[in-house]
Amino acid sequence: MDKMIKLMVFLVVAGVTLAQEYGEDELEIEHLLRQYTRTPVDDSIDVFTMKVLKAAYESREDKNVVSSPLGLMMLLSLYERAAGPAAKEELARFLGEADAKQSSEWYKDLSVTLSELEPQQLAVAHKIAVSDKYVLDEQFAAAARAYRSELDSVDFSKPMEAAALINQWAAEKTKGLIKEPVSADSLTPDIAAALFNVIYFNGHWNVPFKAEDTKEKNFYVSRGVAVKKPMMHLRHSLYFRKSKELRARVIELPYKEKGFRMVVVLPDHVDGLPSVLKKAAQKGLLSDVSRLSPTGRDVEFDMPKFEVRTKLDFKNILSKIGVSQIFEEPAPGLVKNTPVKVSKVFQEAFIKVDEKGATASAFTGMFLVPPMAPPPREPLKLMVDHPFLYAILYRDTVVFAGTYSG
Known part of the structure; x- marks a missing residue:
């Protein structure tokens, strides 16, 4: 392996809990009147998500699967800013715009929008960990900050300490749902940088x-x-x-x-x-x-009601759906003076669906009908x-x- 091409690791950590509470009349009305602006990138996220889910479902014996390809796509859109020409072209096609710059801007705006929502409901966070032996390219570092990413220097030659740092961040952001997504064995001294993403959602049924x-x-x-x-x-x-x-x-x-x-x-x-x-x-x-x-x-x-935890190796999945250049072509613009390429992409995701919180509330509705209204339908x-x-x-x-x- 070329010593000038260091390993880079992507980590996407996803946690989601779903609880139910009684809704209120105002929320019901608001739901009925909701208007959403669907964008071409929404369509790309939709199709990409389903492709990833299909590939994950087919590759696993356990057919209970949960994943957040959105977290992966936000990381890929950030990585695209530093990628080589072949990877840029390939990623632009999957991220949703023919113009890679326009696509990256949209994902940056989405990342900012999601990060500004109430963190007890939805938490979206990114971390860029660069080896203490390297320095991030200035333009890439600026792009990472625009995505609201945290930037840290990490000594990957001390895998126990590095893993503990990453796992503490993941556990904090997922409210303890995902505690140890990274093992010390998975971290090697030749890692130049690592990109992390967390998405945590805690929702209550209306x-x-x-x-x-x-x-x-x-x-x-x-x-x-x-x-x-x-x-x-x-x-x-x-x-x-x-x-x-x-x-x-x-x-x-x-x-x-x-x-x-x-x-x-x-x-x-x-x-x-x-x-x-x-x-x-x-x-x-x-x-x-x-x-x-x-x-x-x-x-x-x-x-x-169900509970599912899934660990996915995205390298094989991405290759199956047509994203391969990130594993083959070095990215010249991520680490200063050192081309790097992706060595591993993985995710741990969790979902729980139950009735928590639904023990002491009520929903009341009143319907008005014309005098000659037909009887209620079954x-x-x-x-x-x-x-x-x-x-x-x-x-x-x-x-x-x-x-x-x-």
């Missing part, structure tokens, strides 16, 4: 799942094979769409936190998740999400009782995505 309504019910892991899972229950009017293209039903669960929502994509058939993933990797989810509409009647909705029944896809969005930006297969 409409409640009551803990006392959760019951053990069948979840079909495949045709004719069922296991018992604790299924949460909700009866409420929700946004819904039956997608002929995805061959799935799409339903939206809004969060109390402004702009956030979970979208659940339930395949029409028990074994339909691979097909849904294939189609989503081609077109994304936003085209269906944008066409969600109120059901006009209550929905009897059942969904499993509620729509939707049982999420087989493998499904889910995504958490901030406005029209996909922040987390995953699959649950029981």
Whole structure:
């Protein structure tokens, strides 16, 4: 290996917890009236996320997967500023704009916007750790600061101390959900720099799942094979769409936190998740999400509570979806006077969905109808009782995505 090309490590740490509380009338009205401005980069994040999720799902025996490709894309957009010409061209295509500079500016603005949200709800943070033997290029350091990145000098020749420093930062930013994403064994003295990202989300349902309504019910892991899972229950009017293209039903669960929502994509058939993933990797989810509409009647909705932790090696995944130059072409503009190339890209992500916080509240609604209104329609029944896809969005930006297969 050329001694002038030092190793660079990417780390994306993602943590997400989801709790439920009773919503308020004002929040319900605000949700119904929400207007989001969907951008071309939102579409790129959407498709990239689904491609990554499909590749991760196919590469793992455990089909319960959670990931935050958004965190990876923000790091890649920052790395693009220092990359060589072939990597720049490749990254621009995947990040969403033909003009790499325009794309990087958009991700910088997104990074700033997300970092300014209430940190108890959403925390987005970046850290650039440069070896104490090197100095960051001035232009790259300025770009990193514009992304609101923390810059630190680290002695990678002391792997125990370096790992402890990184892990302390990750644990702090994820509120203890992800404590040791980096091992001392993974750090070597020839690392020149490391880029880290953390995304932490703690959301509360706008409409409640009551803990006392959760019951053990069948979840079909495949045709004719069922296991018992604790299924949460909700009866409420929700946004819904039956997608002929995805061959799935799409339903939206809004969060109390402004702009956030979970979208659940339930395949029409028990074994339909691979097909849904294939189609989503081609077109994304936003085209269906944008066409969600109120059901006009209550929905009897059942969904499993679950907890998933996923560790992903992104090097193989990225190569499968067409991002390879970052591992082959040295970046001349990241470390001063020293070209570096990516050696490893990995992520640890966590999600927990349960009824926490839903024990002492109530939601009250009053509906007015014309005197000759027809009788209420029977509620729509939707049982999420087989493998499904889910995504958490901030406005029209996909922040987390995953699959649950029981």
